[in-house]
Amino acid sequence: MAALQRRLHLSELLLFSILLQSLWGAEGGTEQIRYSIPEELEKGSFVGSIAKDLRLQHQEMAERGVRIVSRGRTQLFSLNPRSGSLVTAGRIDREELCAQSARCLVNFNILVEDEMKLYPVEVEIVDINDNAPRFLTEELEVKITENAALSSRFLLMEVYDPDVGVNSLQDLKLSSNSHFSVAVQSQAHGAKYPELILEHSLDREREAVHNLVLTALDGGDPVRSGVARILVTVLDANDNAPVFTQPVYQVSVPENLPVGTPMLAVNATDLDEGGNAEVTYSFVKTTEKISQIFCLNVLTGEISTSATLDYEDSSFYELDVEARDGPGLQDRAKVLISILDVNDNVPEVVVTSGSRTIAENAPPGTVIALLQVYDRDSGLNGMVVCSISKSLPFELEKSVDNYYRLMTNAALDREKASFYNLTVIATDRGTPPLSTEKLISLSVADTNDNAPVFSQSSYSVYVPENNPRGSSIFSVNAIDLDSEENAQVTYFLAEDTLHGVPLSSYLSINSNTGVLYALRSFDYEQFKDLQLLVTAKDSGNPPLSSNVSLSLFVLDQNDNTPEILYPTLPTDGSTGVELAPRSAEPGYLVTKVVAIDRDSGQNAWLSYRLLKASEPGLFSVGLHTGEVRTARALLDRDTLKQSLVVAVQDHGQPPLSATVTLTVVVANSIPDVLADLSSFEPPKDSDASGLTFYLVVAVVIVSCIFFTFVMGLLGLKLKHWHKSSLMKSTNGGLPNVPISHFVGMDGVQAFLQTYSHEVSLTSDSRKSHLIFPQPNYAHTLISQEGCEKIEPLLIQEGSGLGKEEDSLVQVRLLLLLFY
Helix, strand or coil: CHHHHHHHHHHHHHHHHHHHHHHHHHHHCCCCEEEEEECCCCCCCEEEEHHHHCCCCCCHHHHCCEEEECCCCCCCEEEECCCCEEEECCCCCHHHHHCCCCCCEEEEEEEECCCCEEEEEEEEEECCCCCCCEECCCEEEEEEECCCCCCCEEECCCEECCCCHHHCEEEEEECCCCCEEEEEEECHHHCEEEEEEECCCCCCCCCCEEEEEEEEEECCCCCCEEEEEEEEEEECCCCCCCEECCCEEEEEEECCCCCCCEEEECCEECCCCHHHHCCEEEECCCCHHHHHHEEECCCCCEEEECCCCCCCCCCEEEEEEEEECCCCCEEEEEEEEEEECCCCCCCEEEEEEECCEEECCCCCCCEEEEEEEECCCCHHHHCEEEECCCCCCEEEEECCCCEEEEEECCCCCCCCCCEEEEEEEEEECCCCCCEEEEEEEEEEECCCCCCCEECCCEEEEEEECCCCCCCEEEECCEECCCCHHHHCCEEEECCCEECCEEHHHCEEECCCCCEEEECCCCCCCCCCEEEEEEEEECCCCCCCEEEEEEEEEEECCCCCCCEEEECCCCCCCCCCEEEEECCCCCCCEEEECEEECCCCHHHHCEEEEEEEECCCCCEEECCCCCEEEECCCCCCCCCCEEEEEEEEEECCCCCCEEEEEEEEEEECCHHHHHHHHHCCCCCCCHHHHHHHHHHHHHHHHHHHHHHHHHHHHHHHHHCCCCCHHHHHHHHHCCCCCCCCCCCCCCCCCCCCCCCCCCCCCCCCCCCCCCCCCCCCCCCCCCCHHHHHCCCCCCCCCCCCCCCHHHHHHHHHHHHHHHC
């Protein structure tokens, strides 16, 4: 019953809204925009083209401030500024909005803010079959005396369908039985009650209980249905049911009726006697809200209020009352309660649109704000008149519906008055009248005479290299002392180039926030600093701007691995070889590893360490110099070829490192070198076997000549020959001759000592260079040009002198020694 009252209340509100809309159309002269849509559309569904109906381009919607203004209900529609369309703001349930009214109309206004003009819009919500018929209860027990007359009718539970028209309830079907049929009884206000009709006499002794299924069908497509189960209990003789004195009771009460006041009493009579005539009253259906507002005396049938009534909450209530006698026969009546409005709501004034600031050069007649006056009461109690003081240079003009336009009626002078407080008085026509006041503060705005000012005269930004692309690195801020648009600051970067590339490809700035973003990952080795010019411009007319310089400094990170300049791996595939005499003392400088790091600071500080050695403890590496020295005296058991792995590491976080492999040849004298070389077995080569034979013979002959020459030198030493150097070289295997450290490369060639005598060995595939210097020469670096004149001594690593050129190498070495 409460649901029916709510629907009737909504229907009356809808009819009242349509009436007001029609009156407005007659007085305002503005053509009303009408649309029609089905209910339950998805959010954002198209309703109509507002831009087209307002004769506007869709891009003008936002510029001209077109928006929806409404009051008193949830906003059901919204505007899409991109397409200029009116769309749904959510799902619209017609039954919730308009109950079972024949037409469901939603009215609101479209405001074009720059014109301060309103356009009424009416949208009809068309019903769809989205509700199935429903019974008030799904199970009902009906008690019928066995002497009930044929064609007797018994009211069942109410069946209702919130839909309207063909989508509402159309038919009722009763399950197959031999005693009953069903018919629909339509009562006032559209309620439908099915009635059970007795078609054949009952006999309790033969069948005391009948189980029936009642199905309700609507006329939609597809058809929807609802089911209820009916339990018919056959009673003994109580052949008179209670009967209400009238089928419908109506009463009207004011909304300020005191709590507990009786409104009316229902009455039902029963012609039986004794317990069969004792009647009790109860609400047939009730909601939690109705049970809190009304109470029913079960014995007297008196209905009174148990809570305060509110016309604005609900103006109509529909109650169903049932009278039941002792055995269970009953009758039903409907109670309709109308709530009368009293003037208990104060008018409200809402500033719907407009600005609290007005330019001092605004001409008379300039609209400042749009006011909406609203009173929740109805009739004269809801009619409101607005007024303001006539001593101020402003006036109110009546607009559409309950809207007023606040506008100037005289020229303004900021130097005389820069601020106004306007009091709008809204009074309704109720008895007694109620009024409210709305204070509106207006400021007289000045022109755009302040340029944006940065918080600093210049900025310095420090960004580590390898920064992520697109990350924010800094933020500038400029303040404009003006207000609104004159204070809206936009930021720009001055056009410039860096290494021939536009600056905009390196950096960008958010025009609204001033946040500076890096579009690239900076490389400290590419550039270390950058000078920018940032411009801040306000949105005034004409706009004012200011500039600030910004210095961006790139901070180095450890992103470069140390580069080993010496020794480097030759491009021809050879391996660098260093020579150390067996007579070298501990601390003897064998070679020096030279490396650089492209980073800076501690990221470029390098340290050296020996990572791996074929003979541990024989050599050491200087931590900071990279010098490779002997750690102990060389022994005869030490192998000819020593392999060292030296690691170079920087001091960055995390540290980066590189390694280089050094090959050191240990020999006491040149004959030892040759002996070790001649001990290697040459590889078999079928194509050059003959030539190899002759070369081997030549090597043997040359070796014999060499040993004869050595013996001669030994004899001369014993005879105190005047050239002690020759005697030393013969007796000690050149012990005092320091070994040069040189590896032939296409790139950097580094030397630690220079000497006058050079000996070289050459092979065809891989090259190892040995340089035998003379003593008493200063430590220095030999130039590239000097190195190119040296014929290197090549020792093939990991194999013997396997080709014809190896024998020629030995011959050439002996010839150089003789020379």
